[in-house]
Amino acid sequence: MFSGQEKLDMGKNTMRLLCTSLSLTMICWLAEGTLSKTDAKKGATKKLEEKMLHSDKNVQDRGLVVVDPKAKDIILEHRSYCSKKIKERHFSGDVLGYITPWNSHGYDVAKIFGNKFTLISPVWLQVKRRGKERFQFTGLHDADKGWMKDVRKTSKNIKIVPRILFDGWTYKDFESVFGSEDEIEELSKNMVLLAKNENFDGFVVEVWSQLGNQKQTELIHLLVHLSEALREAQLKLILVIPPVVAAGTNQPGMFTNKEFDQLASAIDSFSLMTYDYSTPQRPGPNSPLPWVRACVQVLDPDSKWRNKILLGLNFYGMDYSALGASGEPILGSRYIETLKEHKPKIVWDEQIAEHYFEYKKNRGGKHAVFYPTLKSIQLRLELAKELGTGISIWELGQGLDYFYDLL
Numbered sequence: 001m002f003s004g005q006e007k008l009d010m011g012k013n014t015m016r017l018l019c020t021s022l023s024l025t026m027i028c029w030l031a032e033g034t035l036s037k038t039d040a041k042k043g044a045t046k047k048l049e050e051k052m053l054h055s056d057k058n059v060q061d062r063g064l065v066v067v068d069p070k071a072k073d074i075i076l077e078h079r080s081y082c083s084k085k086i087k088e089r090h091f092s093g094d095v096l097g098y099i100t101p102w103n104s105h106g107y108d109v110a111k112i113f114g115n116k117f118t119l120i121s122p123v124w125l126q127v128k129r130r131g132k133e134r135f136q137f138t139g140l141h142d143a144d145k146g147w148m149k150d151v152r153k154t155s156k157n158i159k160i161v162p163r164i165l166f167d168g169w170t171y172k173d174f175e176s177v178f179g180s181e182d183e184i185e186e187l188s189k190n191m192v193l194l195a196k197n198e199n200f201d202g203f204v205v206e207v208w209s210q211l212g213n214q215k216q217t218e219l220i221h222l223l224v225h226l227s228e229a230l231r232e233a234q235l236k237l238i239l240v241i242p243p244v245v246a247a248g249t250n251q252p253g254m255f256t257n258k259e260f261d262q263l264a265s266a267i268d269s270f271s272l273m274t275y276d277y278s279t280p281q282r283p284g285p286n287s288p289l290p291w292v293r294a295c296v297q298v299l300d301p302d303s304k305w306r307n308k309i310l311l312g313l314n315f316y317g318m319d320y321s322a323l324g325a326s327g328e329p330i331l332g333s334r335y336i337e338t339l340k341e342h343k344p345k346i347v348w349d350e351q352i353a354e355h356y357f358e359y360k361k362n363r364g365g366k367h368a369v370f371y372p373t374l375k376s377i378q379l380r381l382e383l384a385k386e387l388g389t390g391i392s393i394w395e396l397g398q399g400l401d402y403f404y405d406l407l
Contacts (some may be wrong), residue, residue, distance in 0.1 A: 010209040033356070048075045048340055053199030054083035058405040065374045065406075069355070071339040074346075075160070075393040078336060078400040084110045087115040091407050093380055094118045096204075096238065096271060096310050096389030098163070101142045103331070109404065111147070114154030119161055119269070121204045123395075126167035129177070133186040137194055148199065159201035161236055164191075174211060178218035187222075188229035195235050202236030202256075204271060207241055208255055220262050227266045238269040238310070244299040245291060247277045249269060257299055259310035264305040270391040272299070275314035278370070283320035286370050287313070289353035289379060296387050306388035313380055313391055315399030317371025321364070330396045333373045346373075353379045372399070377406055 006291040059065055064077055071181040071314075099106035110120050125139040166174075177308055205226070211219060227237040241255045251350060260270070274292045279285035292311065300306055317335060320327040330338070344357035356370045384391050393399075 005371050007359065023400050031283060048343075050078070050336075051076055051080040053080065055080045056082065057171060058082040058085055058086055059374055059402050060405070062201060064402070065113055065378050067350075067375055069346055069373060069375070071343050071346060071357075074400075075336055075339055078332070078402055082405050085405070086113055089116055089407065090095060091116075091385070091391065093384060093388075094269060094310060095305065096121060096161075096269070096390065096392040098123060098204075098393065098395035100395055100397060103395065104397055106397030107144070107147055110402075111149050111154055113407070114151050114158055114406045116404060117155065118390075119159050119236075120151060121161050121163050121238070121376075124162045125164040125203070127164055127187070127191075128168050128402045131172045131178070135187055135190050137164075137190070140198070143198060145199070150364075156312045157237060160199075161202045161204050161238060162252075163204040163206055166210060169210065170210075171214075174215060174219075178215060178222060184222055184225050188226050191226065192229055192233045192235065195230070198234065200235075202230055202238070202268070204238040206240040209239065213254060216259060220259065223263060224266045227268070231268075236268045237245055239263065240271045240273065242273050243291075243295045244272075245295050247291070248279075248282055251366075257301065260299050260305070264300075265309060269308050269310050269390065271310045272296070272312050273394075274312040275394065278318065278320075280320060282327050283318075283325075283327060283368060284330070284370070285349070285352045285354045285356070286316075287354070287380070288351070288366065289383065290351070292380065293383060293387070296389060303388060307390065309387075309389040309394035311380070311384045311389045312389070313372070313374060313393050315393055315395060315403065317369060319367055319369045321367050323365035325394055330369060330371060335369070336400075338369060348375070364375055372403070374403065374406065377403055 003144075004026050015182075016156065049359050055062065059077075059082070060075070064073065095117045097106075097110060097117050098121050099110060100123045110117065114120075122142070122144075124142040125137060128136045128138060130136050144164070151158060177187065191203065194200070205223070208219070223237075223239060230237045241260075242253050244253045244256055245251070246253045272295065275287045277287055277291060296306070296309060296311060300309060315332075317330045318327050319330040338359065342359035345357050346355050346357045348355055354370055355373045356364060356368055358368050359367050381391065
């Protein structure tokens with residue numbers, strides 16, 4: 001058995017090796033001018049089919065969870081989930097799924113696959129500070145009571161915990177609240193009343209990154225108070241946290257093991273953002289597996305609170321252009337369209353455990369697309385099981401329907 005410090009050192013060494021290797025990989029991609037032969041003469045090929053009917057078998061039994069998927073098979077199978085086993089769970093830990101109003105397919109996913117989730121977080125709410133001890137909640141126009149009823153009908157144990165942002169707060173607003181127990185009490189009371197009035201089961205709070213590394217002690221005090229008030233009312237508080245190992249480095253992130261230890265007993269769960277590893281200026285994978293592992297091990301080296309960590313999975317990808325160091329998110333629908341148009345060879349990177357492919361736009365130069373696949377998701381679920389964590393998915397409307405066979 002390894003001590004907590006040894007595990008911490010192992011995580012840091014893993015990150016050093018990963019950063020060196022990824023740098024070399026992406027330098028090669030940017031420098032290389034050629035593309036696979038599959039990019040030539042696409043126009044004359046026949047239109048690829050998509051199965052529209054559900055399957056009696058899940059993706060594992062259909063032999064689809066592989067390191068060498070073909071574009072035509074992804075196009076054919078991606079809508080075809082196993083309708084016979086939509087109530088079966090393969091992952092025993094907590095599963096949080098985010099839903100956004102601008103990506104409405106996520107609402108359907110939550111209803112169809114509700115039994116596979118323990119927590120659903122619609123991205124609906126904002127809290128604004130309007131003056132001393134005065135708080136206003138906005139975004140309730142997005143709250144869909146009929147949908148909430150349908151989701152709860154599908155799964156009796158699911159908790160609906162809308163995400164809430166501290167919208168438009170200035171540094172002075174935070175200082176005023178931090179310096180007044182009355183303000184903290186009023187905010188806590190208002191959040192409890194909102195949850196009770198709207199039939200929410202609690203909240204996902206996203207606030208940590210707003211203050212950078214400032215006022216951490218005061219922010220922890222606020223979060224503990226909020227959590228205690230919600231817990232007293234049988235409500236949950238999930239805190240969104242940035243990765244503990246900063247992407248692209250082996251340096252500590254904005255939220256560290258120290259803050260985690262201070263909050264772990266009070267907060268119900270931590271939604272860990274183990275994605276967005278790469279950027280247009282530093283293109284590459286969305287969520288390299290060694291980095292994900294290191295983030296969990298450095299956050300909780302003694303495995304004391306692992307069940308409260310919700311390891312983040314991205315159900316979106318990134319499309320990078322070699323021209324002008326640009327890139328943009330790619331969702332499931334456009335991913336499928338890109339596969340249809342370019343019929344690329346999909347490449348597996350063993351070290352990062354992600355697939356990617358290259359294509360070339362007319363006059364648009366060379367592109368590389370990193371998007372999750374059944375194999376990359378399966379390996380992250382296996383890692384979460386090994387580490388003893390739950391998972392959080394950003395977000396349900398962005399993925400492919402057959403992904404949910406894995407949960």
